[in-house]
Amino acid sequence: MSATSALDRPHEDGPGATRRPQAVVTGIGVAAPNGFGARAWWDAVLRGENGIGPLTCFDASGYPAQLAGEVPGFVPEDHVRSRLMAQTDRVTRLSLAVAKEALDDAGADPAELPEYAAGVVTSSSAGGFEFGQRELQALWSQGGQYVSAYQSFAWFYAVNTGQISILHGLRGASGVLVTEQAGGLDAVAQARRQLRKGSSLVVTGGVDSALCPWGWVAHVAEGRMSASEDPDRAFLPFSASACGYVPGEGGALLVLEDAEAARARGARVYGSVAGYAATFDPSPESGGCRLGAAAALALADAGVRPDQVDVVFADAAGEREADRAEARAISELFGERGVPVTAPKSMTGRLSAGGSSLDLAAALFSLRDQVIPPTIGTERPAEDCPLDLVIGTPRTGVELRTALVLARGRGGFNAAAVVRA
Amino acid sequence: MRRVVITGIGVVAPGGVGTKEFWSVLTSGRTATRGITLFDPAQFRSRIAAEADFDPAAQGFTPAEAARLDRATQFALVSAREALADSGLAAELDPLRTGVTLGSAVGCTTGLDAQYAQVSRNGADWVLDHTRAVRHLFDYFVPSSMAAEVARLAGAQGPVSLVSTGCTSGLDSVGHAVELIREGSADVMITGATEAPISPITVACFDAIKATSPRNDEPETASRPFDRTRNGFVLGEGSAVLVIEELEHARRRGAQVYAEISGFASRSNAYHMTGLRPDGVEMAEAITAALDEARLNPDAVDYINAHGSGTKQNDRHETAAFKRSLGQHAYEVPVSSIKSMIGHSLGAIGSLEVVASALAIAHNTVPPTANLHEADPACDLDYTPLVAREQQTDTVLTVGSGFGGFQSAMILTRPHLGAAA
Amino acid sequence: MTRFELTDLTVLLRESAGENEGVDLDGDIQDVSFAGLGYDSLAMLQTTGRVEREWGVLLDDEAVFEAETPRQYLELVNRALSERTAA
Numbered sequence: 011m012s013a014t015s016a017l018d019r020p021h022e023d024g025p026g027a028t029r030r031p032q033a034v035v036t037g038i039g040v041a042a043p044n045g046f047g048a049r050a051w052w053d054a055v056l057r058g059e060n061g062i063g064p065l066t067c068f069d070a071s072g073y074p075a076q077l078a079g080e081v082p083g084f085v086p087e088d089h090v091r092s093r094l095m096a097q098t099d100r101v102t103r104l105s106l107a108v109a110k111e112a113l114d115d116a117g118a119d120p121a122e123l124p125e126y127a128a129g130v131v132t133s134s135s136a137g138g139f140e141f142g143q144r145e146l147q148a149l150w151s152q153g154g155q156y157v158s159a160y161q162s163f164a165w166f167y168a169v170n171t172g173q174i175s176i177l178h179g180l181r182g183a184s185g186v187l188v189t190e191q192a193g194g195l196d197a198v199a200q201a202r203r204q205l206r207k208g209s210s211l212v213v214t215g216g217v218d219s220a221l222c223p224w225g226w227v228a229h230v231a232e233g234r235m236s237a238s239e240d241p242d243r244a245f246l247p248f249s250a251s252a253c254g255y256v257p258g259e260g261g262a263l264l265v266l267e268d269a270e271a272a273r274a275r276g277a278r279v280y281g282s283v284a285g286y287a288a289t290f291d292p293s294p295e296s297g298g299c300r301l302g303a304a305a306a307l308a309l310a311d312a313g314v315r316p317d318q319v320d321v322v323f324a325d326a327a328g329e330r331e332a333d334r335a336e337a338r339a340i341s342e343l344f345g346e347r348g349v350p351v352t353a354p355k356s357m358t359g360r361l362s363a364g365g366s367s368l369d370l371a372a373a374l375f376s377l378r379d380q381v382i383p384p385t386i387g388t389e390r391p392a393e394d395c396p397l398d399l400v401i402g403t404p405r406t407g408v409e410l411r412t413a414l415v416l417a418r419g420r421g422g423f424n425a426a427a428v429v430r431a
Numbered sequence: 432m433r434r435v436v437i438t439g440i441g442v443v444a445p446g447g448v449g450t451k452e453f454w455s456v457l458t459s460g461r462t463a464t465r466g467i468t469l470f471d472p473a474q475f476r477s478r479i480a481a482e483a484d485f486d487p488a489a490q491g492f493t494p495a496e497a498a499r500l501d502r503a504t505q506f507a508l509v510s511a512r513e514a515l516a517d518s519g520l521a522a523e524l525d526p527l528r529t530g531v532t533l534g535s536a537v538g539c540t541t542g543l544d545a546q547y548a549q550v551s552r553n554g555a556d557w558v559l560d561h562t563r564a565v566r567h568l569f570d571y572f573v574p575s576s577m578a579a580e581v582a583r584l585a586g587a588q589g590p591v592s593l594v595s596t597g598c599t600s601g602l603d604s605v606g607h608a609v610e611l612i613r614e615g616s617a618d619v620m621i622t623g624a625t626e627a628p629i630s631p632i633t634v635a636c637f638d639a640i641k642a643t644s645p646r647n648d649e650p651e652t653a654s655r656p657f658d659r660t661r662n663g664f665v666l667g668e669g670s671a672v673l674v675i676e677e678l679e680h681a682r683r684r685g686a687q688v689y690a691e692i693s694g695f696a697s698r699s700n701a702y703h704m705t706g707l708r709p710d711g712v713e714m715a716e717a718i719t720a721a722l723d724e725a726r727l728n729p730d731a732v733d734y735i736n737a738h739g740s741g742t743k744q745n746d747r748h749e750t751a752a753f754k755r756s757l758g759q760h761a762y763e764v765p766v767s768s769i770k771s772m773i774g775h776s777l778g779a780i781g782s783l784e785v786v787a788s789a790l791a792i793a794h795n796t797v798p799p800t801a802n803l804h805e806a807d808p809a810c811d812l813d814y815t816p817l818v819a820r821e822q823q824t825d826t827v828l829t830v831g832s833g834f835g836g837f838q839s840a841m842i843l844t845r846p847h848l849g850a851a852a
Numbered sequence: 853m854t855r856f857e858l859t860d861l862t863v864l865l866r867e868s869a870g871e872n873e874g875v876d877l878d879g880d881i882q883d884v885s886f887a888g889l890g891y892d893s894l895a896m897l898q899t900t901g902r903v904e905r906e907w908g909v910l911l912d913d914e915a916v917f918e919a920e921t922p923r924q925y926l927e928l929v930n931r932a933l934s935e936r937t938a939a
Contacts, residue, residue, distance in 0.1 A: 069558050092870030093890060096898070097704070126698055126716055134595070135573045137538075143557075146547040146632055151554025154474045154635035155905055159898040161636035163704045163834045166537055167574070167595035172704055172835025181701045181713055184837065185603065188538075188575045188593040196592055203610055220572070227550060227561040228572035287616070288590040290582050292526065300588055303527075362573070420569065421579035423591060640897050641913060705894055 032284075033202040035429075036277040037116025037265030038371050039108035041217065043079030043258045043358045047111060052375050054357070055383045056404050061358050062241045062256050067221050075235040077244050078221055079258025079359035097160040098173065099138025101219040101259075105170040106177060108263045109213050113178060116211075116265035116277060120178050123210050123271075129182030130171045131201045132263070133193025133216035133363035138165040140222035174213055174263075182209045190419030191325065191360060192288065194261065194367030195427045199286040201266045210271040215370070216363030219259035229257050232420075234329060242387060245360075247326035247353045248333045248399055250392035255328045261364020262371040280374040284412075285312025285428035292422075301325070301424045302339030305414060308426035309343075314412055316344050319428075321382050321408075323369040323415045326353035328360070330392075336416065337395035346396035350405060353385045366417035370427060373413035377431035381406050435609045436681050436846060437689040437789050439518025439674030441510035441623075444783060445481035445667055445773045448490070449513060453773075453783075454790050457798040458819040462772045464665045465650045469629050477643035479650040480629045481667035481774025485509075499567050501539035502627035504577045506670035506779075511581045511621055518674035519686060520619065521585075530589035530617040531582045533672075534604030534624030536597045536778030536833070537633065538574030544630040546571065581621060581672070589617045598740075598833030599697065600624055601671070601781025602841055606695035608675055618680045623672035626779035637666065640705060642742060654775075655802040656739035656768035657746050657810045664740040667774025671782035673789075690789040690827075690843040694725030700836035707744045707832070711752030714830060714838040718756035721840040727826060729757040732764050732842075734797045734822075736788045736829035737814075739768020740775050745832060750810045752830070752838075765822070767815040771801035781831045781839070788827040788843045795824050853937045856907060856929040858882065861922055864902045869895035882923040893917075909933055 038048050043061030045051030054061070061079050070076040081104065089107035090098060098106070109130075113120075120128045142165035148156040163169055168186045175184055183204050187196045194216035201214035220228075229235050236254035238244035245256040272279055287307030289300035309316060322344070325336055340351060354372050355365055376382055382405040391399045410431075417425045442449060445463035446456035456463060464481045472478035483506070487497035490509050497505065515521040548554070550563045570576035578593040590611055594604040601624035608622035637643040644663035646653035655661040681688055698713040698720070722729060738749050753761040769787050770780065791797055796819055803816040825845040832838055862877040871877055872890025881889060886896060900916050903909065909932040919925040 072558065073561055091873070093872055093895075095870050096868055097894075126713075129699060135575075139572070142543075142632075143547075145636070146544065147551065147554045147557060149554070149632055149635055150548050150551060154631060154638060155901065157632065157635035157639055159636075159639040159894055159901060161632070162640050162642065163597075166597065166834075168536070168597045168600075168833070168835045168837070169704075171596070172837075175699045175701045175836055176703065179701050181699050181716075183697045184596070184699045185607070185697075186595045188573065188595050189578075189591070190573050190575050193575075200607070203614065206614075207610075223557060223559040224547065224550075225572065227559050227564045228568045230561040231564045231566055232569035233566070288530075288592070289527075290530070290579070290588050290591040292586070292588055293583050298588075303588075419575060420573060421576050422582070423575060423579070639901055640894065703892065703894075706892065 031206055032269035032282050033205050033266050034269045034272050034282045035264045035280040035374055036267050036272050037112040037118065038262060039111030039115065040262045040371055041081050041104045041108050041260040042368060043081055043260060046081055046084055055354050058384050058386045059357060060241060060386060062244060068223055073226060073230055074237050075230060077241055077256050079256060080221060081260045097164050099141035099164055101138050101217060102169050102173050104219055105217045106173060108217055109174045112213060112263045112265045118211060118265055120180055126182045127210040128180045129184040129204055129209055129212050130175045130180050131185040131197045131212055131214045132171045133187045133197040134167045134170055135188060135190050135193060135218045135362035136220040136225060137167045138169055139220035139225045141165045143222050143224035170217060189423040191362055191365050192417045192419035192423040192425035193363035194365060195415065195417050195425035196288060198266065198283055198370060202283050205268045211265060211267045213263055214266050215261060215263040215367030217261035218362035218364045221259050245328045245356055246388045247328045247356055247385060248337060248391040248395040248397060249388040252328050252330050252333055256359035258359030258361045260361050262367040281377050281429045281431035283427060284430045285309060285314060287311055288425045290422050299335040299339060301336060301416060301418060302342050304424040304426040305339060305343055305416060308428050312428040314428055319349055319412050319414050320410045321376060321413045322349050322351045323373050323413060324351050324353045325416045325418045326355055334394050337397050341396055347398040350382055350400050351397045352382055352400040354383045356385045356387045369415045370429065373415050373429050377410050377413060380410050433613045434678035434691060435612050435675050436678050436691045437673050438676050438681050438686040439514040440689065440786055441513025441517060441672045442786055443483055443485060443506040443510050444669040445483050448485060456772055457769055457787055458796055460799045460801050460817055460819060462651050462801050464654050464774050467629060470631060475634045476638040477634060477645050478647045479653050479665055481665055482629060483669050501542035501571060503535060503539060503625045504580050506627060507533060507577055507581050507625035507672065508584055510623060510670040510672035511584055514672040514674050515585060520674060524586055524619060526586050526588040528589055528618040529587040530611055530620050531578055531587050531591040532594050532604045532608040532620060532622045533578040533581055534594045534600030534778050534782060535574060535577060535626055536595060536600050537628050539571035540633055541627045541630045542571040544632045577625065585621050587621060596833060596837045597835045598777050599781055599831035599837040599839040600778030602831040602839045603697060605673065605782060605785050606841060609692050609695055612677050618677045620675050621672060622675055624779040624782035625670035626776045627668045628777050629666055629668050652802045654741050654771045656741040656771050656800055657806050657814045658803050659805045659807045661741045663742055665774040667776035669776045669779050669783055671786045688846040690792045691846050692841065693844045694721035694842035696720030696724060697837060697839040700838060702836060705834050707748040709747050709751060711748045711755055714749055714752035714832060715755035717838045717840040718828060721842050725842040727842065730760045731826045732757065732828045733824045734791055734827045735764055735766040736784050736827055737766050737768045738830050738832045739770050741770060747809050749830060749832060750812060753812060761812055765797045765813050765815045765820060767798055767800045769798055784829050785841065788829045791824045791827055792843060792845050796821050797824060853934055856926055856933060858922055858926060861926060864899050868898040868902055883921050885920045903929060909936060
């Protein structure tokens, strides 16, 4: 199948949309601090179950912040072959498990697709960081000969894409992007681009896991983590009491397919990735925040007007200034309290690249189940965050067809995606 | 279809800072590989590398900047500055229509390696003392910070990302930027890659898989792509940044144009994280797809800028790929590997090779493969041994191959040729 | 002189590279190729690194590459051990 055969098909949405193939989600896999596996996680989300708690994977008692979102009960041996254990960091083991769940959920067998039609595009923020810490430890305490052969690939950012591709025989175009929390959306957008170039199926999204001392001190050095010791009060997006974020591990991988290919094989479709855009903030001194621009561009890309958006999944920094900026961006587009907004990441912490793809999964499940998941912790949005925040319990009784997902990566990266069902 | 051309170039490479110096090294056939000086390599198996002679102060960095910015980031900023000046666009960039893609395989490895020794007290501590960490450690932890620095330098507010697909990062970064312009998300992209991996942890991990040449007594001739006596690659460092623009945008402002990027494609081996099958099938597929996109036949290719890392397996793998995709023409076209001269800078080398390919077109000169005295009998093509060759060069194929199975190919053409609109 | 036995090798193989489903490392594997046991060159590189460090020997790259079965590998290591003792 030649790369020049960009198949032009009618796009079902509004006048702004160009004629391009549609990208639909047919499978979802999840690993999250409040649930391992898509169903367990979504059920926990609808129950408002908090996955944030004291760190257990290392002794964090000496640090100013000690709470994290850890994925519970993940037994790598149940998901990863013995031959791969020595060469995989936790993040790769999680990624393999999540990718398998997504492919099984899609009912997709790559072997039945044309050769080179299926690829993998993931986002990683820190690669296999704990694996890297162990190797750095060996190097500096014992010497170079104690560094593992697997260090040549087990820690780098491309590792999850590589291992997923090998395990499932996916020989199409693949990719890896790093934009911190924006990465989950950026990866899905790149997957959508690959579908337009001729691929039929892409496993895409983000999974991050760097809950080791080396990753922790990086967060501590950044100085923006919540210092609260109460898991239920530590991460409070849009609250006047917002005092920083809580890091977590996990994420989601989606199976993104060309709509026609999905229809032809009778796949169940969660929804389409109808629009996307990315922008970058100018220097902090100039005060610009381009998140709103990303949202507006994504809506235009989808051919969707603001009044057609039924729910917004917020980036939810949990820091006062960033929350204000996000609330302003949302209000400018939708009017104050003009659209329901929620942040299920209040139950998981911020998962870096995994966070935004997990929000995409949440958006798609919302559209499937006609329910908006709640934001927990925050009791009411601050005065200067005039949002219709869905708090405490899920909201039903609203027709949900179109969701906007927002993400910001540390350093100025903004991404927005529109999903429709 | 929107067409994309190269209008500015900047380089930091072993042998010289600046595009002119880079091209001078390449056409002279001089090699820039030597004994490692950046740290004491005594304990390592491979003690040689291609280092860039780079003085941060001479390049305009204040001591505080030099301390904060990883070496790879410094390279990228210097290259970006040169590329922007070269393009003549610097002052007239439209921020909203300008984006950045920066490739890197191992990110801020040098910064992380040095910091780890410091924070862990030379590997004595696993639970680390956060008070020993620098404030900016998070920038090293998540390397999208490198792309952010380039974006701030350029004033770009469009899509910005770090592309991290192992050793094809440099090629994939440029390919990604081309896609963003083609789809209309940007009119100008500052694209390229950077890598500063010459650090104990990286040297150690390549020692562990015996991938690097241990020819420590003859560093100048150690990088021997395609030669019968080759025994591994020589680690390098460096950066290349290109300003690329939508063709009409460049024409309207009377920009100098080095070359057009007419085709780009990638595939995956899906075989092994570090190993290659000798048949080169997936690389051949990527080459064919890139040629298709450029609407060119194999015999249009005037020069193949090879991956040519100098490992036993790579050079055979890609020789097979060239024959498979180009047929008889593979025997008629000069091939060369600039890694013979400037080593293998992992995620950066792909962009350096795109620059070399563009300059080959601009100057009608094919850089040689240095150190090639007796080709491996299994490598029986014309690898342009030792001496640069002047010839009409209108179409160049450049390829990359990376850990994780990434296989990429790009076609550059003389500005007046290339794909019909 | 300490000898490097099959059990020493299989312990290191397991730790360095796990084991393949359907392969019994405790069975009669002396003359089964490493490839047949499911171990690729990366697994052998990692295993050999451990052997070299923990047994204090330096093994020639080519010789390791050519030692295709556990029996050949054990001979190689024990030859290096005895040379070291003799030195």
